[in-house]
Amino acid sequence: MSAAEETPGTPSRPARTARPATDRLAPPLDLAALVADPDTRIIVCCGSGGVGKTTTSAALALAAAEAGRRVVVLTIDPARRLAQSLGLVELDNEPRPVDVPGVPGELHAMMLDMKRTFDDIVVAHSTAERAEQILENPFYQTLSSSFAGTQEYMAMEKLGQLRAGDEWDLIVVDTPPSRSALDFLDAPNRMSRFLDGTMIRLLTAPARAGGRAGFKFASAGFMIFTRIISKILGGQLLRDISAFVAALDTMFGGFRERATATYELLRKPGTWFVVVATPEPDALREASYFVDRLSAEGMPLAGLVLNRTHPPASTTLSATRAEAAAEAVDDGDAVAALAAGVLRVHAERMTLATREQRLADRFTSAHPEVAIRTVPAAAGDVHDLDGLRTMGEALTGADDDTPTGVPRARVLPARRA
Numbered sequence: 001m002s003a004a005e006e007t008p009g010t011p012s013r014p015a016r017t018a019r020p021a022t023d024r025l026a027p028p029l030d031l032a033a034l035v036a037d038p039d040t041r042i043i044v045c046c047g048s049g050g051v052g053k054t055t056t057s058a059a060l061a062l063a064a065a066e067a068g069r070r071v072v073v074l075t076i077d078p079a080r081r082l083a084q085s086l087g088l089v090e091l092d093n094e095p096r097p098v099d100v101p102g103v104p105g106e107l108h109a110m111m112l113d114m115k116r117t118f119d120d121i122v123v124a125h126s127t128a129e130r131a132e133q134i135l136e137n138p139f140y141q142t143l144s145s146s147f148a149g150t151q152e153y154m155a156m157e158k159l160g161q162l163r164a165g166d167e168w169d170l171i172v173v174d175t176p177p178s179r180s181a182l183d184f185l186d187a188p189n190r191m192s193r194f195l196d197g198t199m200i201r202l203l204t205a206p207a208r209a210g211g212r213a214g215f216k217f218a219s220a221g222f223m224i225f226t227r228i229i230s231k232i233l234g235g236q237l238l239r240d241i242s243a244f245v246a247a248l249d250t251m252f253g254g255f256r257e258r259a260t261a262t263y264e265l266l267r268k269p270g271t272w273f274v275v276v277a278t279p280e281p282d283a284l285r286e287a288s289y290f291v292d293r294l295s296a297e298g299m300p301l302a303g304l305v306l307n308r309t310h311p312p313a314s315t316t317l318s319a320t321r322a323e324a325a326a327e328a329v330d331d332g333d334a335v336a337a338l339a340a341g342v343l344r345v346h347a348e349r350m351t352l353a354t355r356e357q358r359l360a361d362r363f364t365s366a367h368p369e370v371a372i373r374t375v376p377a378a379a380g381d382v383h384d385l386d387g388l389r390t391m392g393e394a395l396t397g398a399d400d401d402t403p404t405g406v407p408r409a410r411v412l413p414a415r416r417a
């Protein structure tokens, strides 16, 4: 990063660039219209870990209920205090009404229980006897509670169930705390590939073949192969997997079709993705990958929520000038020291906001079409209905100038033309 770029208050690119990044203003993201639109039926909040997906989902759901809609928010991993304030004291895997006084619509909330969701699929698609066999199978128990991707898969599954009932005007979906936002899109396929995959077919071939005469793979080489594998994995696990996959195969037409069906739901009209990121390089890089991926898959992106920004109270004084003024006034006198302190705090905020704006600009240069809504960091965590309301207001409030003169599509005001 060059020294010129670090200077607060300057555009994010050197002036010699033909088209400075700041000239490309990101379109504003009108989330108020999105949540109120009767055609909006599903909103999926994606992003890397810790950026505010769960909070944004809950705040958007509340805003939609305030706009008169019957909304359910499917949360995945709400922080305990947020869960409590939504009345989610225990995982029961069904939507529960949230008591929000004075709201014209309805807000319901649920917390995903991935094992219960998986169990329910098994029960719904097999005979009682076979369901029992599967549910008791140790391999199934591991898969349903800890396989990487099960949570993502089950979130989609639950979304499919909620949508199928057609009971909700709007479903807001939070996504699992994966390292990468792409996991939400990739995991179901990865999981179905795993279950339908060559490896598992090979491993379970003897069981599935059921002693069929002329079994092709039963060559000497293959026998050695399975013996080695069963040594590594353990014979019992292999038998568990075989039994599980055999039961699953007859239960419903394979995981792959099922994953495809839930995936298709995400491309249907009425579904919108909201990508959440914080103004940090890693989170924005993730957001960038995700945006590319959505567009490659033909999935509709509403825009980017840039969460936890730090707009300064005033932008009339640049960081450099505030620093210089602090130096100038700080002559040892107590009042002067106080003034200098205030100026230095301002300089720090300007520097931070400038850095955040530069990161946002970089994102906009790469994705000029992506609408952005910035949401300032609240003083503390967002853990109750009041906090969600404030956040909802920051997400959906009027998009023109805020009281401080900072348009919400940006951290810092745009340069006047």
Ligand SMILES: Nc1ncnc2c1ncn2[C@@H]1O[C@H](COP(=O)(O)OP(=O)(O)O)[C@@H](O)[C@H]1O
Binding pocket: 047, 048, 049, 050, 051, 052, 053, 054, 055, 056, 078, 079, 177, 307, 308, 375, 376, 377, 378, 379, 380, 381, 382, 383, 391
């Ligand atoms: N705009 C905000 N201002 C202050 N705190 C926030 C804001 N957005 C989220 N948080 C806090 O950040 C933490 C992580 O948010 P969360 O929604 O759980 O992220 P994710 O679901 O992406 O992991 C929570 O403690 C939440 O209260």
Ligand SMILES: [Mg+2]
Binding pocket: 053, 054, 055, 076, 077, 078, 174, 175, 176, 177
């Ligand atoms: Mg979360």
